Amino acid sequence: xxxxxxxxxxxxxxxxxxxxxxxxxxxxxxxxxxxxxxxxxxxxxxxxxxxxxxxxxxxxxxxxxxxxxxxxxxxxxxxxxxxxxxxxxxxxxxxxxxxxxxxxxxxxxxxxxxxxxxxxxxxxxxxxxxxxxxxxxxxxxxxxxxxxxxxxxxxxxxxxxxxxxxxxxxxxxxxxxxxxxxxxxxxxxxxxxxxxxxxxxxxxxxxxxxxxxxxxxxxxxxxxxxxxxxxxxxxxxxxxxxxxxxx
Amino acid sequence: xxxxxxxxxxxxxxxxxxxxxxxxxxxxxxxxxxxxxxxxxxxxxxxxxxxxxxxxxxxxxxxxxxxxxxxxxxxxxxxxxxxxxxxxxxxxxxxxxxxxxxxxxxxxxxxxxxxxxxxxxxxxxxxxxxxxxxxxxxxxxxxxxxxxxxxxxxxxxxxxxxxxxxxxxxxxxxxxxxxxxxxxxxxxxxxxxxx
Numbered sequence: 137x138x139x140x141x142x143x144x145x146x147x148x149x150x151x152x153x154x155x156x157x158x159x160x161x162x163x164x165x166x167x168x169x170x171x172x173x174x175x176x177x178x179x180x181x182x183x184x185x186x187x188x189x190x191x192x193x194x195x196x197x198x199x200x201x202x203x204x205x206x207x208x209x210x211x212x213x214x215x216x217x218x219x220x221x222x223x224x225x226x227x228x229x230x231x232x233x234x235x236x237x238x239x240x241x242x243x244x245x246x247x248x249x250x251x252x253x254x255x256x257x258x259x260x261x262x263x264x265x266x267x268x269x270x271x272x273x274x275x276x277x278x279x280x281x282x283x284x285x286x287x288x289x290x291x292x293x294x295x296x297x298x299x300x301x302x303x304x305x306x307x308x309x310x311x312x313x314x315x316x317x318x319x320x321x322x323x324x325x326x327x328x329x330x331x332x333x334x335x336x337x338x339x340x341x342x343x344x345x346x347x348x349x350x351x352x353x354x355x356x357x358x359x360x361x362x363x364x365x366x367x368x369x370x371x372x373x374x375x376x377x378x379x380x381x382x383x
Numbered sequence: 384x385x386x387x388x389x390x391x392x393x394x395x396x397x398x399x400x401x402x403x404x405x406x407x408x409x410x411x412x413x414x415x416x417x418x419x420x421x422x423x424x425x426x427x428x429x430x431x432x433x434x435x436x437x438x439x440x441x442x443x444x445x446x447x448x449x450x451x452x453x454x455x456x457x458x459x460x461x462x463x464x465x466x467x468x469x470x471x472x473x474x475x476x477x478x479x480x481x482x483x484x485x486x487x488x489x490x491x492x493x494x495x496x497x498x499x500x501x502x503x504x505x506x507x508x509x510x511x512x513x514x515x516x517x518x519x520x521x522x523x524x525x526x527x528x529x530x531x532x533x534x535x536x537x538x539x540x541x542x543x544x545x546x547x548x549x550x551x552x553x554x555x556x557x558x559x560x561x562x563x564x565x566x567x568x569x570x571x572x573x574x575x576x577x578x
Binding site: 144145146147149150152153154155156157160180181183184185186187188189190191192193194195196197198201202204205206208209212 | 508
């Protein structure tokens with residue numbers, strides 16, 4: 137009965153050729169572990185199978201196969217620093233450098249534009265605020281309107297009933313360069329002029345205005361004046377007033 | 384390097400001696416190429432398989448152990464498996480050996496002392512060609528095409544039992560003729576017809 141469990145010669149010969157289906161091969165392999173007789177029989181078939189490795193007439197491969205193999209092996213070696221490629225390499229570097237410079241310039245220009253737009257936005261917001269304040273002020277009942285007049289410049293100052301808020305409207309001023317600004321001064325009968333704020337005259341606009349807040353009633357000052365000062369304003373007037381009138 | 388044994392050359396290849404490696408290539412390129420060509424039936428694919436075989440030899444020479452068998456046997460087993468894998472890839476058949484580690488080749492080789500040697504094996508070429516066609520075809524499809532019983536049966540339209548019988552008969556015939564032809568150690572190895 138035991139012999140019935142041995143793999144057949146067909147299975148052993150095919151096993152030696154690795155031609156059995158996987159489940160059959162597994163079964164034969166397990167049997168071989170414990171059966172010396174079958175291992176001996178397989179040994180003969182395996183010797184034949186191994187011989188088949190050599191049972192093919194030799195044929196010389198193409199010559200370039202050897203050089204291709206050498207190149208493949210060489211590709212696996214540590215690579216030495218590549219030789220400089222002279223002019224061609226320099227052109228590439230120059231082109232790359234130029235591209236980087238152009239990219240940086242464009243980036244800087246765009247950053248400048250963004251910053252400029254932010255400043256414009258901020259200025260517009262301040263202007264809008266002033267507009268709203270001025271509109272609210274002149275809409276109040278009991279406001280005072282004091283006309284101002286010099287040879288070249290005219291205007292009005294609208295003062296709230298409590299006297300501590302006002303809006304100055306000026307006509308006839310020219311736009312200044314970015315390094316200068318107009319500065320408004322409230323001048324007491326005695327003592328130093330006090331700054332009421334600075335303003336610019338936008339291009340293509342004939343009227344400028346400035347919201348003024350004062351801790352004391354504006355009417356308590358004797359005069360109002362406008363001078364041209366360095367950008368940001370001054371602690372005290374540094375130029376002759378282009379407008380000076382009584383309040 | 385012509386006088387140096389395969390085993391000594393392999394030791395040098397382990398040390399990344401390219402000259403030793405190329406000496407082995409010069410010795411065995413024809414056999415590897417012919418075997419892969421016989422399996423793949425395409426010169427371009429055979430060249431690629433030959434190159435892959437020798438590259439595995441170069442990169443995994445450390446896994447060759449002299450005491451476990453002949454270098455030629457180890458190398459040609461790698462060549463056969465490499466070619467069969469490529470064949471199965473092209474035919475979209477499941478791979479038999481996959482990315483087989485050269486160390487695993489040992490499990491496919493005969494036990495040490497099997498009394499096989501390259502010279503005797505070469506005689507098998509003539510014996511194989513003398514087999515009845517059905518027996519020879521079944522053996523060649525199994526060994527050189529890597530086909531299982533089922534695949535051979537489907538391809539030839541034979542019952543599986545017939546496939547098994549043809550293989551067994553062919554293997555027995557080879558063995559018997561081989562034993563009959565076996566003679567005392569030949570002075571010169573039989574030469575094969577060049578192709």
